[in-house]
Amino acid sequence: MAQRIKTVLDVARSKGFRSGENPVTAIKDAQVLPKVKAKVKHHKAMHWKDVPAFYADLKTRPAMAAKALMFTCLTGSRTGEVLGLRWAELDFQARLWVCPAERMKGGEDHRVPLTEEMLAILEPLKAMQSEYVFEGQKRNKPLSNMAMLMLLRRMSVEGVTVHGFRSTFRDWASEVANARREVAEMSLAHQVGSDVERAYARSDLLDKRRALMEQWTKFAAGHQA
Template identity: 50%
Template sequence: MSRTIHKLTDAFVKSDRLSDGRYSDGGGLYLNVKPGGSKSWVFMFNVSGKRRVAGLGPYPAVKLGAARKKAEEYRALVAAGEDPIALQRLSEEPTFAECADRFLTSMEGQWRNEKHRQQWRMTLGEAYCKRLLPMRVSAIATDDVLAVLTPVWQTKAETASRIRGRVERVLDYAKARGWRSGENPALWRGHLRNILPPRAKLTRGHHAAMGYADVPAFVIRLRSLAAMAARSLEFLILTAARSGEVLGARWSEFDLDQMVWTVPAARMKAGRPHRVPLSKRAGELLTELRVSSQSEFVFPGQRPGRPLSGMAMEMLLRRMKLVDVTVHGFRSSFRDWAGEESEFPREIAEAALAHVVGDATERAYRRGDALAKRRELMESWCQFVETL
């Protein structure tokens, strides 16, 4: 280059008397001094008429000679029409396998047992995602995701659903880290939903789920029954709660003025308190029960001072001749409705199910529990349940 280079000296760079600012070594290399005295190297260049600044590392970890060598490499790239920053990002971009591993490492703190960790790693590994594993995350397109899902979409409906959701999470993580841009090719609503055929009846693991379209008619049947188990099951459906959370519910956990149910940490699977916004119908159901209640439990059992039996709702389903439906499956019915029929974001639906959403950093920034948004979601679910 025609401009003077190598203008700085070791003694100058080492000096602790430099004011904050940038000091040119020539040829685009600068020593950047911040208030407080910390120093680092930057390389400044132009691409398509736009000024770009590339960091070369902190001083003294990167000495003057090393910074000059890196600057020389960058000048050669710029002269060849390349963007050193873009090339650096490309070299740092992980494959899907590497990205999945980083994502899972960031998430493992929220999983309470090794089985759950293994399930995630298995579904994102060679068993199903072999095609994606060696690909750079920015190169993964819809056709690649379809190649993974299509072989199991109809034959293993639940597995396919989990794979799609987990691939979506990994690619969302890649986008947040700056390795991808644009729409997520594993997105369901507004994307894959328009390509893939309807799945076979969905089950969650061993928990067979009623199709959400059948839930309104089922709730009408429940309301015709006088059993306490019918009341508890309707409440479970309206709140998308787990059976243990519903059966162990105490009146002291409810604020009916604010229409909020706070399940204590000791009774939550994730080991932390969970606030449940109550829909209008859920509030009405509780008010009706409160009038005649003589127990601390909202859904008391036959034995004094004890809640309803853990099998009460399952036995009710059997008496109703619903042998292919489970109580836990109604959480799946709710989740499928939220994903396929509503416009609420995935993280709101997951939060309604008391699932931990996002990595540790994301959760640190999102300290609230989105109660207001979840209230809108649960009221919409209630309105759907009462459509008949």
């Protein structure tokens, strides 16, 4: 708002409607106005202890939204990354999903290790022969970005967002798996360290992240206590 006022007053001065310095500039330089900090919006997350029962319920549901939500929970990926997933991004032999930079929030390619449980979700969907892995109601179009959230509501899972499962995974990684911070953060495609540190960090810790995702998948899918 202050920038808009400043612009209006500058234009007025240039047209001869006013004279003198712009008062907005003087106020900003004096730093007399309180700084307003935007509140961080936290996505409500399911407690990691509740994930196995929730995942077991999801596995009984045939809807495409359930398949997408299962995959989202296991990979810790963002909603848009999962819904925009194309078959060309998957390497089944290497058990790897490479989400391209243009679809990533950080603007860099992100490699996601695929576990047996993840592959079991994906394999049957090949038969649809769609461009998108998780096809919506329209042919060769992805699911709606509200599909998974609406599924949560139909399951009577209140106070939880799809994005919140990233926090669920992060809490589990810290509290249960005792994962190194950089491994857990990279699993979520978060940037770790300063610009200089990242410049020298040549590895995305794929092998360590694969081990962590294997452990998380076994827990979520109820294969271990």
